[in-house]
Each structure stands twice: as structure tokens, then as C-alpha cells.
Amino acid sequence: MQKLVIPRKTVYRLSLYYRALQRLRTNNIETVSSAALATAAGVKPTQLRKDLTYFGNFGTRGLGYNVEALSRRLTEALGTTQLQPVILVGAGNLGSALLRYPGFAKEGFEVVAAFDAKPLRSREKELGIKVLPMTKLAQFVTEQRIKMAILTVPGNVAQEVTNELIASGVLAILNFAPIILQVPDNVVVNNVDLAIELENLSYFIQ
Numbered sequence: 001m002q003k004l005v006i007p008r009k010t011v012y013r014l015s016l017y018y019r020a021l022q023r024l025r026t027n028n029i030e031t032v033s034s035a036a037l038a039t040a041a042g043v044k045p046t047q048l049r050k051d052l053t054y055f056g057n058f059g060t061r062g063l064g065y066n067v068e069a070l071s072r073r074l075t076e077a078l079g080t081t082q083l084q085p086v087i088l089v090g091a092g093n094l095g096s097a098l099l100r101y102p103g104f105a106k107e108g109f110e111v112v113a114a115f116d117a118k119p120l121r122s123r124e125k126e127l128g129i130k131v132l133p134m135t136k137l138a139q140f141v142t143e144q145r146i147k148m149a150i151l152t153v154p155g156n157v158a159q160e161v162t163n164e165l166i167a168s169g170v171l172a173i174l175n176f177a178p179i180i181l182q183v184p185d186n187v188v189v190n191n192v193d194l195a196i197e198l199e200n201l202s203y204f205i206q
């Protein structure tokens with residue numbers, strides 16, 4: 001059967017719905033109307049209904065969505081039913097700050113190792129995670145079947161590091177380096193650029 005192509009923005013909004021559902025679960029709420037869920041996720045109800053049609057029929061007319069069932073379906077769709085192992089490359093200022101954040105596991109991701117061109121034992125102790133040399137990357141990624149990587153290396157080496165990640169089997173990269181990475185069609189890259197976000201906010205305060 002041909003795989004359904006779901007728009008990237010829809011996939012992004014699934015994470016928003018999932019977080020809204022988590023908050024409802026915390027408050028022991030069992031069912032939610034599409035209007036209430038849309039408000040909690042910050043989208044329009046029509047958008048929510050349209051997005052969820054990709055995943056089958058959830059709502060019961062007049063009753064709304066079952067919070068537990070919809071949460072489960074979304075984690076299945078997002079591939080976060082099990083803890084997803086992730087590696088980080090470039091344990092410098094930004095990389096170390098991300099490695100210190102303990103909240104990823106709660107969201108379904110475990111940063112299992114970091115790699116750096118200059119791995120320092122002292123950093124390993126401070127960060128509480130293995131910081132391995134780049135020579136160990138290919139073997140680690142293959143053996144541990146790592147599919148996701150966070151990239152926090154300088155821009156001038158980001159492409160070559162990306163090539164190495166892809167050659168080893170990584171299929172998804174969260175890129176913080178300020179360059180557009182060239183990747184094959186089967187690899188997905190999400191770019192995070194705080195300067196662009198600030199610039200965008202700046203526009204609205206003129």
C-alpha cells in the first residue's frame with residue numbers, strides 16, 4: 001500500500017495537539033471537543049479536524065475526542081511510542097547547554113551520546129553523558145541503529161559532518177548550524193535558528 005504523504009506543517013501541529021492532550025490527561029480529562037482541543041493547541045477547529053482526518057476517524061459526534069485514544073494514536077504517528085535514541089554532534093557551548101537539559105526523555109527522546117572533534121573527559125563528567133571522538137561515530141550509529149541527530153557544530157564543518165551522519169545511517173537531523181544542508185530525499189532536516197525567530201518577532205513590534 002502506498003504511504004500517505006502528510007504535509008510537514010500537519011506533522012508539526014500533531015506535536016502541538018499531543019502536548020495539549022497531555023495537559024488534559026494531567027487534569028484527568030477523558031474527552032475533549034474539537035473546539036476545546038483546538039483552543040488548547042492554539043489552532044482553528046477546522047484546521048484541527050482537517051489534520052486529524054489523515055489519521056482516521058476519532059471524534060464521536062457530540063462527545064468529542066477520547067483524550068487517551070487520540071494521544072496514543074498521535075504517539076504512534078509521531079514514532080514516539082518508545083524512547084527514541086538521539087545523538088548530538090558538537091558538544092560546545094550550545095551543544096553542552098542542550099545536553100544539560102533533562103527534559104528530552106519526558107518527550108520521548110534519549111540523547112544517548114555526544115560526539116565532538118575534541119572530546120574532553122572533563123566535559124563528559126560535567127554533562128553526565130559520553131562525549132566520544134568523531135572516529136567512533138560511524139560504528140556507534142550503525143551498531144545502536146541511531147536515526148536522529150542534533151547538529152551543533154560550526155557552520156563551516158556542518159555539511160561534512162552531515163555527510164558522515166547520513167553515510168552512517170542517520171535519517172533525521174535537527175540542525176542548529178547557520179547553513180542550509182544538502183541532503184538526499186530520504187533524509188529530513190529541521191533547522192532551528194533563533195536569530196530568524198527574533199527577526200520575525202522584531203517585525204511585529206515596529
Ligand SMILES: NC(=O)c1ccc[n+]([C@@H]2O[C@H](COP(=O)([O-])OP(=O)(O)OC[C@H]3O[C@@H](n4cnc5c(N)ncnc54)[C@H](O)[C@@H]3O)[C@@H](O)[C@H]2O)c1
Pocket residue numbers: 089090091092093094095115116117118134152153154155157161175176177178192193194195
Ligand atoms: N540556531 C541557533 O539559534 C543557534 C544559536 C547559537 C549557536 N548556533 C550555532 O550552533 C553551532 C555551535 O555554536 P557554539 O556556540 O556551541 O560553538 P562552539 O564553538 O562552542 O561549539 C562547537 C563544537 O563543535 C566542535 N566541532 C568543531 N568541528 C567539528 C567537527 N568537524 N566535528 C565534530 N565536532 C566539531 C567543537 O570542538 C566544539 O566543541 C554554530 O554553528 C552556531 O552558529 C545556532
